Amino acid sequence: MQPVLSIASLSKTYASGLTALNDVSLDIRKGEIFALLGPNGAGKTTLISIVCGIVTPTGGTVLVDGVDAARDFRMARTRIGLVPQELHTDSFETVWATVTFSRGLFGKPPSPAHVEKVLKDLSLWDKRKSKIQELSGGMKRRVMIAKALSHEPDILFLDEPTAGVDVELRRDMWALVHRLREGGVTIILTTHYIEEAEEMADRVGVISKGELILVEEKTALMKKLGRKTLTLNLADAMETIPAELGEWALTLKADGNELEYEFDANAERTGVPSLLKRMSDIGVGFKDLNTRQSSLEEIFVNLVHKGRGEG
Numbered sequence: 001m002q003p004v005l006s007i008a009s010l011s012k013t014y015a016s017g018l019t020a021l022n023d024v025s026l027d028i029r030k031g032e033i034f035a036l037l038g039p040n041g042a043g044k045t046t047l048i049s050i051v052c053g054i055v056t057p058t059g060g061t062v063l064v065d066g067v068d069a070a071r072d073f074r075m076a077r078t079r080i081g082l083v084p085q086e087l088h089t090d091s092f093e094t095v096w097a098t099v100t101f102s103r104g105l106f107g108k109p110p111s112p113a114h115v116e117k118v119l120k121d122l123s124l125w126d127k128r129k130s131k132i133q134e135l136s137g138g139m140k141r142r143v144m145i146a147k148a149l150s151h152e153p154d155i156l157f158l159d160e161p162t163a164g165v166d167v168e169l170r171r172d173m174w175a176l177v178h179r180l181r182e183g184g185v186t187i188i189l190t191t192h193y194i195e196e197a198e199e200m201a202d203r204v205g206v207i208s209k210g211e212l213i214l215v216e217e218k219t220a221l222m223k224k225l226g227r228k229t230l231t232l233n234l235a236d237a238m239e240t241i242p243a244e245l246g247e248w249a250l251t252l253k254a255d256g257n258e259l260e261y262e263f264d265a266n267a268e269r270t271g272v273p274s275l276l277k278r279m280s281d282i283g284v285g286f287k288d289l290n291t292r293q294s295s296l297e298e299i300f301v302n303l304v305h306k307g308r309g310e311g
């Protein structure tokens with residue numbers, strides 16, 4: 001199937017001489033949730049801005065459903081909804097007027113039915129007559145999404161959708177993104193929060209210093225690069241790790257009641273059996289044990305570190 005968005009060899013060097021993007025190529029599949037993960041200044045916003053026609057690339061092409069976005073900017077832009085990082089809100093307007101106006105900006109004929117649907121999907125229907133300034137931060141954020149969806153785009157960009165949002169709102173936002181996808185929208189989001197990518201994305205791209213250093217299915221990424229952590233609940237708390245266990249990279253947790261060991265689950269020798277044997281030999285008992293997959297966060301930190309070279 002033709003990708004809904006095809007980015008090829010995209011580069012951007014700003015007038016300052018700073019290269020924010022370097023030869024980035026990426027195909028986005030229809031209907032997927034793609035998370036673009038990267039630290040501050042990695043180039044995420046630059047990438048989105050180019051695709052949305054806000055920033056002109058130095059090189060490369062963007063195809064929206066096979067159509068060159070540079071050659072046919074209007075058409076490409078109509079297919080895309082953008083929810084920017086900052087909340088720009090027209091505070092004296094009502095929710096209904098704001099969303100209706102956004103649709104008009106894209107040259108779409110008025111459609112109260114569509115605006116109604118969007119507001120209902122975003123749980124804003126009851127607030128349609130409220131002025132934006134009367135809304136809570138979370139509601140304002142949803143209005144931004146409603147605006148971006150007002151012209152019925154197929155692709156929705158969410159630039160850090162949950163930056164500065166509390167945990168509960170963040171979960172609401174995740175549920176909302178899933179609902180939007182079920183409605184057929186392809187979603188590309190940028191985030192610093194690994195937890196967010198872990199929770200939402202089908203695929204993850206990692207961008208560091210303007211380069212896309214990795215694109216993977218999330219589950220494969222977590223499995224492939226995933227390290228595991230073994231936690232042993234000790235029979236007796238210990239103050240320090242005995243010297244006899246010095247060859248394993250262990251950490252003492254929970255006031256000396258837990259011993260943690262991180263290992264490579266794919267390695268031929270994980271070190272787990274030998275550790276357990278040594279513990280038994282020296283009389284360190286445990287009541288329980290469990291292993292868990294290392295989080296995407298741990299993997300990500302590792303990757304960005306490698307992507308930056310030896311330093």
Ligand SMILES: Nc1ncnc2c1ncn2[C@@H]1O[C@H](COP(=O)(O)OP(=O)(O)OP(=O)(O)O)[C@@H](O)[C@H]1O
Nearest residue numbers: 014016018020038039040041042043044045046047
């Ligand atoms: N208009 C501009 N002129 C010059 N440099 C810019 C401009 N916009 C961005 N940059 C630089 O380009 C690099 C990438 O910025 P960008 O905003 O794309 O990163 P980001 O990954 O979105 O970061 P953040 O997570 O902080 O939003 C940064 O070093 C930034 O300072």
